[in-house]
Amino acid sequence: xxxxxxxxxxxxxxxxxxxxxxxxxxxxxxxxxxxxxxxxxxxxxxxxxxxxxxxxxxxxxxxxxxxxxxxxxxxxxxxxxxxxxxxxxxxxxxxxxxxxxxxxxxxxxxxxxxxxxxxxxxxxxxxxxxxxxxxxxxxxxxxxxxxxxxxxxxxxxxxxxxxxxxxxxxxxxxxxxxxxxxxxxxxxxxxxxxxxxxxxxxxxxxxxxxxxxxxxxxxxxxxxxxxxxxxxxxxxxxxxxxxxxxxxxxxxxxxxxxxxxxxxxxxxxxxxxxxxxxxxxxxxxxxxxxxxxxxxxxxxxxxxxxxxxxxxxxxxxxxxxxxxxxxxxxxxxxxxxxxxxxxxxxxxxxxxxxxxxxxxxxxxxxxxxxxxxxxxxxxxxxxxxxxxxxxxxxxxxxxxxxxxxxxxxxxxxxxxxxxxxxxxxxxxxxxxxxxxxxxxxxxxxxxxxxxxxxxxxxxxxxxxxxxxxxxxxxxxxxxxxxxxxxxxxxxxxxxxxxxxxxxxxxxxxxxxxxxxxxxxxxxxxxxxxxxxxxxxxxxxxxxxxxxxxxxx
Numbered sequence: 001x002x003x004x005x006x007x008x009x010x011x012x013x014x015x016x017x018x019x020x021x022x023x024x025x026x027x028x029x030x031x032x033x034x035x036x037x038x039x040x041x042x043x044x045x046x047x048x049x050x051x052x053x054x055x056x057x058x059x060x061x062x063x064x065x066x067x068x069x070x071x072x073x074x075x076x077x078x079x080x081x082x083x084x085x086x087x088x089x090x091x092x093x094x095x096x097x098x099x100x101x102x103x104x105x106x107x108x109x110x111x112x113x114x115x116x117x118x119x120x121x122x123x124x125x126x127x128x129x130x131x132x133x134x135x136x137x138x139x140x141x142x143x144x145x146x147x148x149x150x151x152x153x154x155x156x157x158x159x160x161x162x163x164x165x166x167x168x169x170x171x172x173x174x175x176x177x178x179x180x181x182x183x184x185x186x187x188x189x190x191x192x193x194x195x196x197x198x199x200x201x202x203x204x205x206x207x208x209x210x211x212x213x214x215x216x217x218x219x220x221x222x223x224x225x226x227x228x229x230x231x232x233x234x235x236x237x238x239x240x241x242x243x244x245x246x247x248x249x250x251x252x253x254x255x256x257x258x259x260x261x262x263x264x265x266x267x268x269x270x271x272x273x274x275x276x277x278x279x280x281x282x283x284x285x286x287x288x289x290x291x292x293x294x295x296x297x298x299x300x301x302x303x304x305x306x307x308x309x310x311x312x313x314x315x316x317x318x319x320x321x322x323x324x325x326x327x328x329x330x331x332x333x334x335x336x337x338x339x340x341x342x343x344x345x346x347x348x349x350x351x352x353x354x355x356x357x358x359x360x361x362x363x364x365x366x367x368x369x370x371x372x373x374x375x376x377x378x379x380x381x382x383x384x385x386x387x388x389x390x391x392x393x394x395x396x397x398x399x400x401x402x403x404x405x406x407x408x409x410x411x412x413x414x415x416x417x418x419x420x421x422x423x424x425x426x427x428x429x430x431x432x433x434x435x436x437x438x439x440x441x442x443x444x445x446x447x448x449x450x451x452x453x454x455x456x457x458x459x460x461x462x463x464x465x466x467x468x469x470x471x472x473x474x475x476x477x478x479x480x481x482x483x484x485x486x487x488x489x490x491x492x493x494x495x496x497x498x499x500x501x502x503x504x505x506x507x508x509x510x511x512x513x514x515x516x517x518x519x520x521x522x523x524x525x526x527x528x529x530x531x532x533x534x535x536x537x538x539x540x541x542x543x544x545x546x547x548x549x550x551x552x
Contacts, residue, residue, distance in 0.1 A: 101121050
């Protein structure tokens with residue numbers, strides 16, 4: 001750090017420097033040598049200096065000084081220069097960035113500094129200077145109970161003290177305080193204290209959660225916490241009020257143990273919400289197990305959820321079920337309403353009793369899971385229609401997070417589109433511009449498949465684009481053929497272009513081959529991208545390519 005140097009300049013009546021004296025640390029040899037040459041010069045003639053007599057500041061090269069001008073005798077006056085304390089100003093700037101209240105006191109309990117958060121908490125205008133005022137002039141608190149006065153009186157830290165008091169502005173404050181006395185060589189210099197109210201704590205928790213998620217994503221894999229999730233709430237794209245409200249509610253509920261029901265149409269991102277809640281929960285180091293209830297037939301779902309015991313039926317083995325696999329972690333039951341009412345009753349019993357029995361077993365297994373469930377329709381309508389048990393709803397829906405469909409947040413289309421393009425840029429021909437007609441077509445569609453459908457359409461368009469510009473003709477043919485509202489136009493007559501005499505199997509093969517050729521060409525003859533575009537596995541894609549001779 002640069003030395004703080006005080007310089008005294010003795011001036012005559014014409015403001016000409018008669019002598020130069022140092023008071024303080026004279027280690028800056030360059031300045032010392034230069035100031036020796038100031039003798040005989042008027043202040044404004046000193047080379048490489050600028051004087052601001054109104055603000056009482058002087059600049060010499062890149063160094064700034066504060067100064068005072070005062071008379072010594074009738075014919076002489078003195079200029080006292082003190083180098084600007086840059087470190088002090090930087091420290092003040094640092095403290096002003098902190099979200100908690102920071103207060104500095106001298107040994108006589110006078111304010112020496114209060115950061116921005118402190119003044120906001122006390123309803124004191126930021127421009128008001130309270131330096132020098134006594135602590136008890138600002139806070140209406142008994143001297144014997146004051147956290148800061150106690151720390152200075154006992155010369156010992158005071159940590160985690162709860163206070164409820166009023167400031168002199170009349171504001172009631174409820175805070176938790178920490179105070180640390182500053183003692184040097186047995187002499188009390190003062191005290192530094194920190195205060196948090198509930199708003200400060202909640203803001204800090206959100207900030208820390210965000211920092212944690214950034215670190216988790218960026219740390220080398222050996223240092224990461226073991227996870228079964230890929231997404232956090234910060235991976236959700238969009239700034240529409242409905243989406244932000246859902247994210248805010250999910251963030252607040254994540255640290256709690258409440259069961260959560262996520263309600264949203266297919267393709268809105270229900271599993272991203274579920275994984276994000278798990279990632280912010282106290283169970284984040286444990287398993288996250290997602291179960292797509294609609295993917296299992298009724299005859300298999302009980303064994304998949306509860307597990308099986310050897311000998312329960314022909315060929316059965318001892319197998320851990322998905323609920324047991326999630327023990328101590330989070331269980332996400334996607335589209336829980338697709339379960340039969342009988343299966344819902346069995347699930348309810350497990351949730352209520354916190355034990356399960358594998359199929360064919362008589363042994364009870366203790367279960368401790370946090371449940372997150374989802375429905376792709378309005379839960380209350382499902383109850384009215386008899387598709388969702390009311391008692392199960394009460395068990396799984398302590399909190400309901402509603403995700404708005406894409407058609408209700410069209411303002412997010414642009415952000416979602418550029419996000420997808422940024423994550424899936426073709427290396428050979430990156431997308432640089434999108435024509436207005438392309439945007440218009442996106443806005444006119446009602447997106448029954450929501451964000452998933454949007455990304456599917458964009459996958460085709462990005463691969464079909466040839467010069468880094470997305471145009472209307474880059475949409476897949478079936479999308480261009482749709483009318484406003486997302487419904488395909490009905491044909492008045494059968495398509496006479498088809499030779500129906502070829503038979504159904506031959507027509508299906510022809511169409512299958514045509515679709516595969518178009519997708520393969522649109523993806524630059526890349527099998528992996530073709531599989532992603534068509535929503536099939538790479539192995540299936542390779543099979544069809546070999547079948548129709550596209551991989552030669």
